[in-house]
Amino acid sequence: MKGTIVKQISNLYTVNVKDVLYECRARGKFYYDKITPLVGDYVIIDPEKKYILDILPRNNYLNRPSIANIDICIIIASVKEPNLDLNLLDKLLCIIIHNKIKPIICFTKIDLLNSQEKKELQKIINYYNKIGIKNFNNMETNKITKEISNNIVVLTGQTGAGKSTFLNKLDHALNLDTNPISKSLGRGVHTTRHVELFKYKTSFIADTPGFSALDINEFTKEEIKNTYPEFKVDCRFKDCNHLKEDNCKVKELVEKGIILESRYNNYLKFMR
């Protein structure tokens, strides 16, 4: 039988086969092959002996927490308490796009902004729309539900951004723990600790404590550059890195205000 691993607690894996859950162990062969089954893995199980027999080839996986075969990553981006962090947003986009996962941004806490701050945010929203990155606010649950149907979805974002709150809004039955920032002593302690894929309509969705953004340190310059959709323009040099080169179209577009300055400045930081 073919199913999806939705939960792991030490060497016990919960596998969803057509919405029936089987608690399985991994066969010894995985230990010798040095592969560990991950949440998100598509697996073949023996439902009687309760063993995972095989792991199907992975499309991708992310680390810390480890999860495989992610189709969509929703970046939960709080605009206040904690403030909007465009550096973290661009870093997460870079990692997600590099791993061939579709990113979606979900802004939270827009209700805490005054009208001037809302105008500023709208400029940013318009820009990410323009470069083809879908974004919503956390009240638009119907639109987001449509967007993620039939996919494996993970949430990421800073602690206190509103990931668990958003999931509870999608599906009240989940009843996940949420925490006011003040109560978590402002130490940035994550309320959500382990990874589990929840069935939500036709999708599987995981609330994560946020992915480590360190992976970007292992990317080549070329790989970082390729995750910026708006940099696919004709510079004088075909392999232009948009740094100190002459006649660089990207730098020209930044100066004209067509490419968002924060996007370019974050790019410079990642390249360094």
Ligand SMILES: Nc1nc2c(ncn2[C@@H]2O[C@H](COP(=O)(O)OP(=O)(O)OP(=O)(O)O)[C@@H](O)[C@H]2O)c(=O)[nH]1
């Ligand atoms: N005003 C306002 N508060 C919100 C909104 N979304 C979430 N919150 C509050 O923000 C706090 C943190 O929300 P959580 O859902 O626990 O945040 P989290 O991203 O799951 O945090 P970790 O599990 O620690 O990673 C809670 O007090 C929520 O009630 C929103 O749209 N507006």
Ligand SMILES: [Mg+2]
């Ligand atoms: Mg949480």
Ligand SMILES: [Zn+2]
């Ligand atoms: Zn260039």
